[in-house]
Amino acid sequence: MSSDDLKFALDIAEAMVMRIDRSSRTRESLLKVAEEVYGIVRLVRPGVTADEIARALEERFNVWAPREVWVLDPDKHNQWLGMRENDIEWRYWDRYKNWLLHRKGWKPATVETLSDSTNTVLSLMEDPERPGSWLTRGLTYGQVQSGKTANYTGLVCKAVDAGYRVVIVLTGAHESLRHQTQARLDLEFLGFDTRFMRERTAGSTHIGVGNLDMKEPLLCMSMTTQNKDFNANTLESTPVDPRRVRLLAVVKKNARILENLRLWLQGHGTEQPDGKKVITDLPLLIIDDEADYASVDTKKPRRGRTASDPDHDPTAINRCIREILGTFKKRAYVAYTATPFANIFISNDTDHPNHGDDLFPSSFIVALNPPSNYCGPETVFGLNDPAADEVREPLPVIRIVEDESAWLPDDHTKDHKPVGRLPGSLVEAVDAFVLSTATRKARTAEYGVEPGHNTMLVHVTRYRTTQVAVADQIRSHLREMDNLWGDHGAAGQHLRGRLRELWKRDHVSTYESLRERSDLSGLVGEPVDFDQVLVQIPGVLEDCVKGVKTINGLAADVLEYESSTPATVIAVGGDKLSRGLTLEGLTVSYYLRASRTYDTLMQMGRWFGYRNGYLDVTRLYTTKNLVNSFVHVTRANRELMDLVSFLAETNKRPADVGLGVLDGYEKLQVTATAKMRGSTVISLSSAGQRPETLFMRTSRHDIAENYARLERLVEDIEDCDQLAPELRYGSTGFFRTGVPARVVTEFLDGFSVSGRNLQASPSLLKQYIENQVARGELTSWTVAVTAGASPNQRLDVGGDTFRQVTRNPLDVNPDDQVPEGTDFPVGVLVSPGHEAIGIPLAVHKQALEATRLDFRKSGGGGKEPVRPSGRQLRRHRDAREGLLLIYPVDATQVAYPDGLTEVTRIGADGTTQRLPLVGYALSLPTSGSAKSTKYRVNEIYLKELRGMVADVTDEAEEA
Numbered sequence: 001m002s003s004d005d006l007k008f009a010l011d012i013a014e015a016m017v018m019r020i021d022r023s024s025r026t027r028e029s030l031l032k033v034a035e036e037v038y039g040i041v042r043l044v045r046p047g048v049t050a051d052e053i054a055r056a057l058e059e060r061f062n063v064w065a066p067r068e069v070w071v072l073d074p075d076k077h078n079q080w081l082g083m084r085e086n087d088i089e090w091r092y093w094d095r096y097k098n099w100l101l102h103r104k105g106w107k108p109a110t111v112e113t114l115s116d117s118t119n120t121v122l123s124l125m126e127d128p129e130r131p132g133s134w135l136t137r138g139l140t141y142g143q144v145q146s147g148k149t150a151n152y153t154g155l156v157c158k159a160v161d162a163g164y165r166v167v168i169v170l171t172g173a174h175e176s177l178r179h180q181t182q183a184r185l186d187l188e189f190l191g192f193d194t195r196f197m198r199e200r201t202a203g204s205t206h207i208g209v210g211n212l213d214m215k216e217p218l219l220c221m222s223m224t225t226q227n228k229d230f231n232a233n234t235l236e237s238t239p240v241d242p243r244r245v246r247l248l249a250v251v252k253k254n255a256r257i258l259e260n261l262r263l264w265l266q267g268h269g270t271e272q273p274d275g276k277k278v279i280t281d282l283p284l285l286i287i288d289d290e291a292d293y294a295s296v297d298t299k300k301p302r303r304g305r306t307a308s309d310p311d312h313d314p315t316a317i318n319r320c321i322r323e324i325l326g327t328f329k330k331r332a333y334v335a336y337t338a339t340p341f342a343n344i345f346i347s348n349d350t351d352h353p354n355h356g357d358d359l360f361p362s363s364f365i366v367a368l369n370p371p372s373n374y375c376g377p378e379t380v381f382g383l384n385d386p387a388a389d390e391v392r393e394p395l396p397v398i399r400i401v402e403d404e405s406a407w408l409p410d411d412h413t414k415d416h417k418p419v420g421r422l423p424g425s426l427v428e429a430v431d432a433f434v435l436s437t438a439t440r441k442a443r444t445a446e447y448g449v450e451p452g453h454n455t456m457l458v459h460v461t462r463y464r465t466t467q468v469a470v471a472d473q474i475r476s477h478l479r480e481m482d483n484l485w486g487d488h489g490a491a492g493q494h495l496r497g498r499l500r501e502l503w504k505r506d507h508v509s510t511y512e513s514l515r516e517r518s519d520l521s522g523l524v525g526e527p528v529d530f531d532q533v534l535v536q537i538p539g540v541l542e543d544c545v546k547g548v549k550t551i552n553g554l555a556a557d558v559l560e561y562e563s564s565t566p567a568t569v570i571a572v573g574g575d576k577l578s579r580g581l582t583l584e585g586l587t588v589s590y591y592l593r594a595s596r597t598y599d600t601l602m603q604m605g606r607w608f609g610y611r612n613g614y615l616d617v618t619r620l621y622t623t624k625n626l627v628n629s630f631v632h633v634t635r636a637n638r639e640l641m642d643l644v645s646f647l648a649e650t651n652k653r654p655a656d657v658g659l660g661v662l663d664g665y666e667k668l669q670v671t672a673t674a675k676m677r678g679s680t681v682i683s684l685s686s687a688g689q690r691p692e693t694l695f696m697r698t699s700r701h702d703i704a705e706n707y708a709r710l711e712r713l714v715e716d717i718e719d720c721d722q723l724a725p726e727l728r729y730g731s732t733g734f735f736r737t738g739v740p741a742r743v744v745t746e747f748l749d750g751f752s753v754s755g756r757n758l759q760a761s762p763s764l765l766k767q768y769i770e771n772q773v774a775r776g777e778l779t780s781w782t783v784a785v786t787a788g789a790s791p792n793q794r795l796d797v798g799g800d801t802f803r804q805v806t807r808n809p810l811d812v813n814p815d816d817q818v819p820e821g822t823d824f825p826v827g828v829l830v831s832p833g834h835e836a837i838g839i840p841l842a843v844h845k846q847a848l849e850a851t852r853l854d855f856r857k858s859g860g861g862g863k864e865p866v867r868p869s870g871r872q873l874r875r876h877r878d879a880r881e882g883l884l885l886i887y888p889v890d891a892t893q894v895a896y897p898d899g900l901t902e903v904t905r906i907g908a909d910g911t912t913q914r915l916p917l918v919g920y921a922l923s924l925p926t927s928g929s930a931k932s933t934k935y936r937v938n939e940i941y942l943k944e945l946r947g948m949v950a951d952v953t954d955e956a957e958e959a
Contacts, residue, residue, distance in 0.1 A: 070120060077364075136334075145338075166282055169181060178224075194226050218246060261324065289337075326355070381394050414466070454569070499537070692920070727837065737838060783886070824894065844868060
């Protein structure tokens with residue numbers, strides 16, 4: 001069989017599959033298509049078999065992406081795309097789509113989802129042919145490194161096809177990001193290299209989409225190039241008529257440049273009765289990339305005034321964006337970001353007499369869901385996945401750094417230059433990068449895997465002088481490794497032995513652990529042994545020495561991934577690496593830099609993204625505190641995504657998202673968004689929620705007290721009715737039903753939990769239950785003490801003996817222990833399926849049908865859900881009934897002195913058993929009568945909440 005024969009058959013098969021509804025694209029349907037295509041082609045392509053077509057189809061359709069969700073304000077929008085879609089010539093979009101499918105190797109379902117989501121955003125903008133004056137302000141957000149640039153590139157293509165004449169893409173504050181964005185749009189939108197020309201001509205040298213043999217799209221001129229930001233002087237020699245060509249500008253967020261752009265554009269306007277020049281006939285689209293950075297007006301109005309007051313002077317970038325929008329009668333502003341807290345907290349009421357409306361996304365908010373092969377924070381840290389069949393543990397790729405303080409103190413000055421040798425953790429991180437790069441090269445040599453770029457990120461400080469010094473140290477260290485590699489003396493043997501030991505201790509076990517996980521299909525590469533890796537190391541070391549780059553304003557280094565030869569790069573930097581810049585083939589990250597704000601922190605997480613075929617060689621070296629911070633903001637982002645989904649279902653408007661975040665609309669929210677001093681009141685409603693203790697205390701006193709409280713609970717409910725086996729839905733443990741609410745609140749009253757369990761605070765839950773009981777709700781409870789799979793630790797409950805539950809702590813290296821007295825943090829406590837316990841069979845069936853309906857609406861691919869989601873179970877659970885889940889978690893990984901009797905008990909079989917960490921979760925039904933509970937938090941928690949509201953100027957790199 002030739003590859004051409006298979007491609008011929010596969011093209012036909014793909015077209016047939018794309019006509020099948022997403023939710024119906026099962027393995028069986030793919031096999032059926034393969035059989036049909038085989039019947040069509042077997043005479044003209046006899047070398048192709050049905051099995052080969054089926055295998056190729058399964059490989060092409062093994063990635064699926066759920067649909068985006070959105071909310072909009074219908075009063076500010078005229079529907080239009082459905083009426084014009086068939087009349088528009090989608091030339092730019094068709095080129096881009098074909099580029100992704102046939103040159104970039106995107107899976108068909110991923111391109112299909114991109115097409116759907118960009119159609120959604122375009123349809124929520126106004127029709128560029130709509131007469132009169134109109135303004136669209138929207139927000140599109142998704143996960144860090146999940147493909148937002150691809151999304152807005154697709155939107156630019158479709159918007160220009162549909163009739164938008166001027167497109168401005170706002171990038172970050174650094175030229176490196178602007179250059180990278182321009183280069184990508186040259187390749188994937190314009191089709192020519194702006195370093196050599198500004199518009200396509202007959203003699204143009206085409207690149208990217210321009211090389212595809214397709215119908216030429218309408219002419220678009222670039223006002224900026226890869227080498228130069230906007231400069232009106234450079235356009236004087238080439239007169240530009242914006243009514244003859246479409247215009248593109250890729251511009252930094254720099255007030256002087258934006259003001260010059262506005263003045264140049266205004267020169268093409270017509271004078272209005274008030275004397276201002278306005279462009280009345282050309283529709284404008286502004287794409288604001290990283291829109292929470294620099295674009296938000298963070299100036300506080302004077303006392304007693306508002307941001308609409310004529311005397312209020314917004315921050316420079318915010319003012320420039322609003323004034324450019326004011327230069328056009330027909331305009332759309334679409335913000336893109338992974339951390340949209342700041343954008344949602346913009347006032348929706350601002351209407352400045354000189355600068356116009358602020359940038360609150362009053363027209364629409366679109367939340368993008370990443371495809372199934374995206375490796376994001378929820379996967380890395382093992383946070384809850386509603387679709388998972390089992391608890392997902394954190395990926396075993398996180399290594400905790402604890403030896404950096406002497407080398408780089410937290411309070412170091414801007415002139416600090418680290419002295420002495422690199423800390424052991426950084427030496428190991430460099431070794432890991434050498435092994436990772438050599439492993440990927442070995443896979444290319446052994447299996448023909450397509451070679452790719454390899455990058456290590458070192459982000460330890462915001463001070464540029466210190467960044468340069470760190471890069472010099474790493475370069476010297478690598479040069480020493482390179483010189484010693486061929487040495488046959490003791491030093492060379494030690495180096496080779498060090499890498500071999502790291503391979504055996506770390507890479508082998510990590511590979512085996514990840515290879516066993518069914519949820520990481522396609523992300524783990526083919527196996528190689530150390531001898532195969534060893535052959536590649538000399539070349540890797542040579543590349544590494546040349547590849548150390550300092551990416552900041554002091555250094556001339558530039559990240560270049562445009563060569564066809566795979567690059568090996570160790571990028572040392574700060575802000576330039578943390579906002580939008582893509583690090584190709586990122587495998588190892590050494591990250592120490594803390595941030596005041598969670599949105600800034602999450603943007604620094606460049607290690608999230610797509611790691612197809614090499615997830616097993618990725619490593620994240622960071623501190624325990626930073627792991628906890630990332631987990632916290634990931635949960636906050638997930639809450640916001642869930643809130644947008646809820647508002648979409650209930651036909652709420654974008655303004656309700658802001659109100660919801662502020663006023664506690666079914667979520668934990670902040671009521672004060674500016675400077676939060678001392679303490680403040682925040683609101684929480686537990687209705688329809690699943691509060692769980694994700695941080696468990698480990699002091700011997702707390703363990704003993706909480707275990708005694710569990711024993712009293714079991715004693716109190718032992719005489720209650722046993723739960724029927726069929727209502728346990730396969731779960732094992734100790735079950736009782738018909739438990740009075742009083743028993744549950746007594747169990748919670750005084751339970752010792754970490755203060756970081758804000759939603760699972762026992763005192764607040766007790767108050768909520770008592771309030772609902774007074775309304776006739778939550779009067780009867782099912783209690784389940786769940787059994788687990790601990791290999792050694794058991795628990796005696798109600799006359800039976802069960803294995804304890806195992807959960808891996810989030811911020812601890814695999815071989816390390818959690819110190820006594822510190823919190824034991826887990827990504828998720830509740831096992832999938834446990835929220836069904838106690839639900840009647842008929843209600844369970846209804847919840848499953850509702851879950852499957854959600855699945856189909858989301859456009860999800862893969863297997864249809866086989867069990868109801870926790871969200872639907874809580875919606876269907878009787879408001880009079882609650883579920884209390886108890887998790888006795890194996891505490892073997894907590895470091896207690898040997899022989900400590902306070903944390904042990906003699907089991908029924910006579911063996912000594914370690915007391916468990918007792919965690920709990922409540923599955924609470926939705927309620928129409930529940931009220932938000934207000935409570936006051938102190939400065940400690942306010943420091944965490946500040947990160948959810950970026951109401952301070954973004955932390956800037958030292959100037």
